[in-house]
Structure formats: structure tokens, C-alpha cells
Amino acid sequence: MDYFSEGLTQAVALLLALDPETFSAVWTTAIVTALALIASLVMGLPLGFALGHFRFPGRRGARLFVDWMLSLPTVVIGLIVYALLTSRGPLGEWGLLFSVPGMAFGLTLLGLPIVVSMTATAVESTDTRLTQTLLSLGADRWQLLLATLIEARFAMALAAATAFGRIVSEIGIAMMVGGNIKWHTRTITTAIALETGKGEFATGIALGIVLMLVALVVNLLVGLLRGRSNGTGGVSGGGGA
Amino acid sequence: MRKLSVILTLTLALSLTMALTLAFAGAALAAEPILVGTTTSTADTGLLDYLVPKILKDTGLEMRWIAVGTGKALEHGKNCDVDILMVHAPGAEKKFIEEGNGVSRAEFMYNDFVLVGPAKDPARIKGKGVADSLKAIAVTKAPFASRGDDSGTHKMEQGLWKVAAMPLPDKESWYIGVGQGMLATLRIAAERGAYTLTDRGTWIKYEAKDQGKSGLVILSEGDKVLLNQYSIIQLAPKCSNIKHAAAKKLEAWFLSAVGQKEIAGFKLEGKQLFFPNAAK
Amino acid sequence: MSAPLYHLRGLEVGYGEASALIVPELSIARGSILGLVGHNGSGKSTLLKLLGFLLAPRAGELFFDGRLVDAAALRAGHVLRRRAVLLGQDTCLLKRSVAANVAYGLRLRGQPYTQEAAPQEILAGALGLVGLDFAEFGARSWRELSGGEARRVALAARLVLQPEALLLDEPTTGLDRASVGHVQQAVLAARETRGATLVIASHDVDWLKSCADQVLLMDEGRITGVL
Numbered sequence: 001m002d003y004f005s006e007g008l009t010q011a012v013a014l015l016l017a018l019d020p021e022t023f024s025a026v027w028t029t030a031i032v033t034a035l036a037l038i039a040s041l042v043m044g045l046p047l048g049f050a051l052g053h054f055r056f057p058g059r060r061g062a063r064l065f066v067d068w069m070l071s072l073p074t075v076v077i078g079l080i081v082y083a084l085l086t087s088r089g090p091l092g093e094w095g096l097l098f099s100v101p102g103m104a105f106g107l108t109l110l111g112l113p114i115v116v117s118m119t120a121t122a123v124e125s126t127d128t129r130l131t132q133t134l135l136s137l138g139a140d141r142w143q144l145l146l147a148t149l150i151e152a153r154f155a156m157a158l159a160a161a162t163a164f165g166r167i168v169s170e171i172g173i174a175m176m177v178g179g180n181i182k183w184h185t186r187t188i189t190t191a192i193a194l195e196t197g198k199g200e201f202a203t204g205i206a207l208g209i210v211l212m213l214v215a216l217v218v219n220l221l222v223g224l225l226r227g228r229s230n231g232t233g234g235v236s237g238g239g240g241a
Numbered sequence: 242m243r244k245l246s247v248i249l250t251l252t253l254a255l256s257l258t259m260a261l262t263l264a265f266a267g268a269a270l271a272a273e274p275i276l277v278g279t280t281t282s283t284a285d286t287g288l289l290d291y292l293v294p295k296i297l298k299d300t301g302l303e304m305r306w307i308a309v310g311t312g313k314a315l316e317h318g319k320n321c322d323v324d325i326l327m328v329h330a331p332g333a334e335k336k337f338i339e340e341g342n343g344v345s346r347a348e349f350m351y352n353d354f355v356l357v358g359p360a361k362d363p364a365r366i367k368g369k370g371v372a373d374s375l376k377a378i379a380v381t382k383a384p385f386a387s388r389g390d391d392s393g394t395h396k397m398e399q400g401l402w403k404v405a406a407m408p409l410p411d412k413e414s415w416y417i418g419v420g421q422g423m424l425a426t427l428r429i430a431a432e433r434g435a436y437t438l439t440d441r442g443t444w445i446k447y448e449a450k451d452q453g454k455s456g457l458v459i460l461s462e463g464d465k466v467l468l469n470q471y472s473i474i475q476l477a478p479k480c481s482n483i484k485h486a487a488a489k490k491l492e493a494w495f496l497s498a499v500g501q502k503e504i505a506g507f508k509l510e511g512k513q514l515f516f517p518n519a520a521k
Numbered sequence: 522m523s524a525p526l527y528h529l530r531g532l533e534v535g536y537g538e539a540s541a542l543i544v545p546e547l548s549i550a551r552g553s554i555l556g557l558v559g560h561n562g563s564g565k566s567t568l569l570k571l572l573g574f575l576l577a578p579r580a581g582e583l584f585f586d587g588r589l590v591d592a593a594a595l596r597a598g599h600v601l602r603r604r605a606v607l608l609g610q611d612t613c614l615l616k617r618s619v620a621a622n623v624a625y626g627l628r629l630r631g632q633p634y635t636q637e638a639a640p641q642e643i644l645a646g647a648l649g650l651v652g653l654d655f656a657e658f659g660a661r662s663w664r665e666l667s668g669g670e671a672r673r674v675a676l677a678a679r680l681v682l683q684p685e686a687l688l689l690d691e692p693t694t695g696l697d698r699a700s701v702g703h704v705q706q707a708v709l710a711a712r713e714t715r716g717a718t719l720v721i722a723s724h725d726v727d728w729l730k731s732c733a734d735q736v737l738l739m740d741e742g743r744i745t746g747v748l
Contacts, residue, residue: 092482197421197425198285
């Protein structure tokens, strides 16, 4: 028990003293997460929208592929990305292994399927009723597309928040692709693993506190967005057909 | 809802700014970074942290490292993912060079391993040599915690069973394959009342923190086979992408009188941990 | 009078073997009210969607305002749909305020009635027709409405468009008595003041009998009688 309370006290002290090593990890996490999230959104939102909105041959296959990607453990993604980025790998020339962009690349592979899948599901679930509604109000093809996009905004924000939560707390990819290099690619999660391995529980707990706070904020945001995106806006009264 | 979009937009914009700032900040660093593939022991003891500013001052190289098990470090070297290797598994290192992955191997320092176990010492190994100790542990079926992670320490332990002329007891119920770092293994050994092999650096740190509470003590030390030789390996020219020149420069520093003196000067809890032994 | 607004001939809607709707012949005069009565699944909703240009027939001919509605016309369906507006069963509100919802169809038509710039009287008038006070409801979010209120807002959003044809699928179902009165009056007013053509599917046979020029009984995708 005093193990825990001791660690906690030291952790708070570290945070209050703005310990540079601790904040370097926090900073790197922020950068990597931002890059990966932006990349996931820039690619994932249009892809997810297209997947949910348009009917095209191979769509079910694409959906299946995305859901499969969702279920891959992050160590497997890490391994795949390592194999891609290693100097002897197909993308070795890019020199991305053990670098911040490399980690962002790997974490994008984690975030992208989340954004695509959640966006597609959101667009799909609103689509039939919304399409009918918009068409009956006189929307042309482009107006329909645009309005559907705007109507899915909360769901997309929810997808973004969820992806953020996964990316920021990820460790397998960050460790394998980033290499946990001090001052450079050490993130909150890899630092926690390292410090705990070294028996430095205080640093581990300090970083854990930061991560827990981030998680709290993200969860609050997700809760808020879920409330908004789930509201039905339904109009059909009672029974009748 | 409008407020929310504003917040989201601001968050995104802020993240982007941060990302760009870092990109520029990174580019502004003048020192030439060199990436060392090394084992957890050199990093976790704090030796590399201690040497970084000295190396930067003497050579202009900014030493960075990926600290993993020896097996993985060698794999990184094989894949040309690091610029230079600093490892401690002579057998595997020689094979690494024979297979054409490295061109040279220079021994430059050593530390040593110790056999630790519960103070009650159920297998009665205190003061015995390593071979006799391991035999006694096996005969009494006293629990033994093994790193089990293909690290240098793990390889060393496997070699010691060979020295004791015994088969590797990895299928025995008293033999615990931990699969984690040294400190985790020590903690598990303490909890299970098991013997284990540890490098002295991790042991000193563990002992300083633990202050004898866990009941683990050194039971066998000083045996010649327990010496742990560290070498620097230059990677093969096939690794065209790496910094061969910087790697040579770094090696030269470690082998130089200055570098050797700095290694000896590193103290953990007041005790010297690494002993320079570069060939003159 | 002039040619009927709708004329259907040998019309079939459906997928695969079964036909969801078969209408050998049907004319709907401009400015008339047509009532549709029948069980759930009798084809009323399908007929309304067809008249609202949300479905393509697989056989037969559909004339609107004297012109054949063929595949090419349906490809630019929004032109037709802006003249014949459907309030369907599965209509929903947009995730916006009540005022923005009512103004939405106008915006789609390129009339700059945004929430801020809208001549409030127009929106207020449409909401008033369904018994909702603009001052009270205009700024409300779609989330803060009861089911009945949402349904009335959806109707107001269509009344405000002043279409030539208004196609209503169960407009009074699930509403309280007072709201039913508002909706019924609003529907009648649409014809009286603007000469709109109305097609209404409802379980409220008495109401249809009292207001409609003709009430058709439907069963299994066919028109089986006239009440």
C-alpha cells in the first residue's frame, strides 16, 4: 500500500516540478497522436463516408476488411509496420523507423479503421431515412451528399474522439516502431512500461496520471457526442404504415 | 453544437501547430544523432545517460539508443535499423559477424552477474561456485526464475547450465520463464522465493530501493564464468543507409583512454558497475 | 378543367416476383384531395412514394402535369420533387433547430431563408399552421421536441414550400387531439388558399370522408374500391 501512496506522492511532485523527462514523453505523445489523428481523419472520414453512403460492388468486402483491421491487436500492427519500415523492408528508404513520423504512420493504421468503420456505420444508420427526407424536401444530388455529410458530423466527431483515445493509449506500435528513444520517441505509454520495468514507479504513476486525465476528457467528450449523435430526430408517430 | 465545432477545430489547429513546431525544433538540432542498438542493462543502469553529454562534448555526436534484449538488438543490427551495436553475448556476436552482418567486434568493458536467491537458501548454495550451485538448485527442485526473453542475461544463464553440464531445465515445474526485464524478474523471484541470475547493475539498483525487504541476497559471485563482456559491433557495409563514419567515431571514443576513464567513473549507489577493458 | 396533375396507366411497382403496387388507371385532378385507406402494407405508402418521385415504376406510365415521367426525368428527380412534396412515414428531422428545419427546403431551392436571414413571418406562419408558436419553438433544437411536435415541424417544413402537390402519409397518427385539429385545418388551408393537390393516406376514415373529393380503399397493392 505505501508502495502505491509513495509512488503517488512522488508522481505529483514530478508533475508539479515540470520534470523535463516526464514532459518530453507527454509532448511526444501529443505530437504523435496529433499527426496520427489528423492523418486518420483526413483519409478516414471521406473513405468512411463513401463506404457508408454509396452502393458499389465490393462494398461488403471492403466493410469486412475494415472490420478485420479493427480487430487486429496492436502488436501485430506494430510488427507489420516494423517489417514495412525496417531498412530492409519495402519502405526502408523512407528512413521512418524509430522516428516520430514512423510512429505516426503506424498509429494511423490503428486509427484509420476506427474512423472509417464508425463513420460508415453512422452514415449507414442515418442514411435511408435521411435520404428520403432530404429528397422529399427537394435536394439534388450534391445537396444530398453535402447534407448527409453535415448530418453525420456528431458521429464523425465521435469517431475522431474514439480514435484519439485508442491512439493516445497505444503501446505496442509505439514501442516497436518508435523504439522508445529517450527525448525523441519515448511516449507516455512506452515510458510507463520502461519506468515500471526499471522499478521507477513514481515516474510511471506520474505519466499514468496524465494519461488518465486525457482519458477522462476524451470519455466525457465521447459521452457528450454520443448523446448528440444518437438522438433520433424521428418524426414518425405511433404505428401505421 | 456550434461551440463544440469551434472547440474541435481549435484542438485540431493546436495539434497541428505543435506538430510543426516540433518538426522545426528537431531540424534545428546541430548535433549529429547516432542510433545505438543496445541492451536494457546499459540503458537501465543509467550508464548511457551519464555518458551522453561527455560524448557530445568530445565527438559532437548525440547518442540515442534503442534498448532491447540482445536478440532483438542483433536483429535491429541485421536489418540496418541502428548505426552501431553495443551488446553482451559473445557467442551470438561472433555468429552475427560470421553471417556477414557485422565487420568488427571490439570488447570495451565488462560487468558481472551474480546468483541471488532467498536468504533462507533452501538449496544451500551460498559460497559455492556457479556449476555446483545450479546443480544443487536442480537437485532440490528449488524455484529458479529465468528471464526467458532471449536477452543477454538469458543467454548467459543458458550458458551456465551448460557449464554445469546439465540439460536446460526449461520444462521443469520449478523453472520459471518470466519473459520480462531484469527488475520484473527479480521482483517475481522475490515473491516466489526463487533463485535467479542477475547483472550486478540491476541488482544494486534493486537492493538500494528494496533495502532487504524482499529477502533476496547474493549467494554466489566472483566466479569467472559470471563475467559479462560488452562489445561494440560495426555493421556490415551492406547497410548503406547507416552512419558508418559516425559509428567509427563513437567506437573510437569508447576505446580511447578518455572513454575508458568515463566508463570507470560511472557509479551507481556509490559503486562502480562497469569495468573498462579495451585492448590497448 | 385542364389536364389532371397526375395520370397513371398500367403502373407497376415492385421487385422480383411480387408487385408491391399495381394501378391500372388513376387520375388525380389538380386542386383535389384524394384519400387513401387500407391496412398496413396495403400499398398506400408505396403509392405515395411513387407520386413523390422517390420510386421508379417497373412498368407502365406516370404522367405529371401532362408530361411522361420517364427514367431521364427521374434522374433529375429533384425538379419534380420540388413540385410534389412527400411527408413520409420514415421522414426525420435534421439535426438543427426547428427554424432551420422549416427553412431547409427553401434553402435547397436557393431561396436564402437561412435561420438568421429568414423573413421570420414565413417560418412563423408555417409553424403557426401546425399550431406551434415560433417564439417558443423556433430556436429549439431537434432534440428537445416530443414525437408529435417533431412530426408537426416536419409538416410545417413542407407546407412552407407551397408545393403543387402535397403527399401526406399518416399526417395525424400519434398526435394529440388539439394537434390533429391543427394539422387537419392546415391541410385544408393548403388547398383552399393555394389550390394545392393533396393525397393523404390515413387510418382516420371519417376525416378523409369529410374532406376528400374521393377516398380509395387499398388492399395488397391494388385499389379495391371507392368509399
